[in-house]
Amino acid sequence: MAKGMKIAIVDDEQDMRQSISQWLALSGFDTETYPSAEEALKALGPDYPGVVVSDIKMPGMDGMAFLKRLMSQDSALPVIMITGHGDVPMAVEAMRVGAFDFLEKPFNPDRMTELAKKATLNRRLTLDNRALRRELSDGSGLMKKLIGTSAPMERLREDILDLGQAEGHVLIDGETGTGKTLVAHALHAVGAKAGRKFVLFSCAAHDEAGLAARLFGPVTEGVVLPLIEEARGGTLVLEDIDALPQALQARLLTWMNDQGTPAETRVVAISNLAEQGKTCEDVLRPDLYYRLAAMKITLPPLRTRGEDILTLFTRYAEQFAEEYGCAAPQVNAQEAAQLLQAPWPGNVRQLINISERAVLQARRGSGSIASLLMADNEDAGPAMTTEGKPLKEYVEAFERMLIDNTMRRHKGSIANVMDELCLPRRTLNEKMAKYGLTRSDYL
Missing domain, CATH: 3.40.50.2300 (Response regulator)
Incomplete structure (x- = not known):
């Protein structure tokens, strides 16, 4: 219920x-x-x-x-x-x-x-x-679902709003852990089919016979409708589209073509091949690939999102701290630099995992963020990215995180923030304007 x-x-x-x-x-x-x-x-x-x-x-x-x-x-x-x-x-x-x-x-x-x-x-x-659609359509403040103010995230939100309103099928790709399924939900929520059926299915979860029956029928015992009927009039999301056998790719394309234009049921295909050195184009039939990729969204890896990394880490750490009934760990300048420099092969999913472990460590009074990053990235090569950034960028990212955290902790009380950070009001106002922070967001 x-x-x-x-x-x-x-x-x-x-x-x-x-x-x-x-x-x-x-x-x-x-x-x-x-x-x-x-x-x-x-x-x-x-x-x-x-x-x-x-x-x-x-x-x-x-x-x-x-x-x-x-x-x-x-x-x-x-x-x-x-x-x-x-x-x-x-x-x-x-x-x-x-x-x-x-x-x-x-x-x-x-x-x-x-x-x-x-x-x-x-x-x-x-x-x-509807709630997600309103969030995505509202340009003010940070979105609860798609957090971040970096240029790649601004472009992603624009792509979601543009393609969500279009009628065609969509291909979503990107590295593991970047939030591809969330984007599929967002595309549905902001589009004309919002409120209709949203059916999510992994093509990697069945053998060929099971896939054929689940997608196209005949139905098996305990299943009411094949997916193409269950999703009729709404959105059918096919995760791991690259796992779909060639014969079923042909059947899927035929069904898509038979729908005409605009399509009654929208297909959103998700590919997870980015980290395997291949692309969806390498494994899909060319006619199916080009039908899907006419509208394509590629999710940005976390390592390219700059200070979003600190924002995400802080938000998830606070959520876990509340869940475990303890204080969230405070990130110092050195740890902020380490978070910004880490390669993040598991992207946001990996960051969520590390933020939870950081909270558990802090509750015990032991460990460090650096040790968590080192342990997590042992199999991913060097602990730090090879893309160097100017010191100024690290300093500004840490400064923004510090002001953001302090404003939220004091629920927008300028006097308390000035006192804790030892900043005059004019300097604090200038820095908040510089980093796009608004007091009303914390009240």
């Missing part, structure tokens, strides 16, 4: 409202009841955090008119319709209008619970995608 989801029950019969409400409440749902469609409409807005269960036959505004009003203000809101015996044709019409599903009286309460669980999970995905 999706945490925090509500269920609005709309029925003119008090006994029926209470019966449904009591049963769903016993199943763990947060319910609220309304005696009429008119009353319910006053409370149900476009981003209502839940689903609706409504009778079809009601005095005043009936269930069909109610459904149409709800769909007009939020077409992704799951609405479960309750019909009387013999009203199945009306229920079918409700499904055509946009209902999530329907139940015929007298219905099995367990079936009601099952539908409610599916509907709330569907709603949570829709609302999460």
Whole structure:
């Protein structure tokens, strides 16, 4: 069940409202009841955090008119319709209008619970995608999901917004641990298919026969639909596209071509070949590769993102410190330089791992960031990158991190930050402006 989801029950019969409400409440749902469609409409807005269960036959505004009003203000809101015996044709019409599903009286309460669980999970995905879309569309401040102010990250966000609004299929590549799956989610969230199905599948998880059945059918026991049907109208994300056998590449291309333009279902393919010295072009059929790569996003490796490294390390260290109930480790100038110089072969995933271990070390009062980096990079060659940077860049990155950390610790109190860093107000203001830090971000 999706945490925090509500269920609005709309029925003119008090006994029926209470019966449904009591049963769903016993199943763990947060319910609220309304005696009429008119009353319910006053409370149900476009981003209502839940689903609706409504009778079809009601005095005043009936269930069909109610459904149409709800769909007009939020077409992704799951609405479960309750019909009387013999009203199945009306229920079918409700499904055509946009209902999530329907139940015929007298219905099995367990079936009601099952539908409610599916509907709330569907709603949570829709609302999460909308929240991510708003974050990506908002140019102010740092994004919670795609953190960083470096030039490569600014370009990545622009690419996501541009390609997300386009209709074509997309190829995402880049080194391991750079966040390719997160970018696939973001592309879906900012595009025209936001709120529709988002289906994620790894092509490396099955043999050829299993891949063929899962992708194209026939369905196997326990699987409702093949992926091309499950994702219909939404986005189908194929991780490890390079693991797809040639015969299935041909079938995938045929299916993509049969959809026409614009495609009903968008394919986002993810390749993990960057660190193996190959490219997706080396292993895919040329016609499939060029169909996918017409729109391509290559994620930047962490080592090219400059001071984003310090921002990410600090944010994750603070999250783990809160989780473990201890203070986050304070990074000194030498450690900041070591973090900036490390090669990061595992990229953001490796940084998250090191930040957690740094918190655990600090809690025990032992170890150092340098030792963690050295141990983590033993198999990756030299402990430091060969790309030298001017000392000024290291100093500025550390200075920005220090001011950012202190502002967040004091929740935007300029007086406290001035006192801790021994800076006059004018100097602090100048440095914050230089590094793009705004006091309102910390309040």
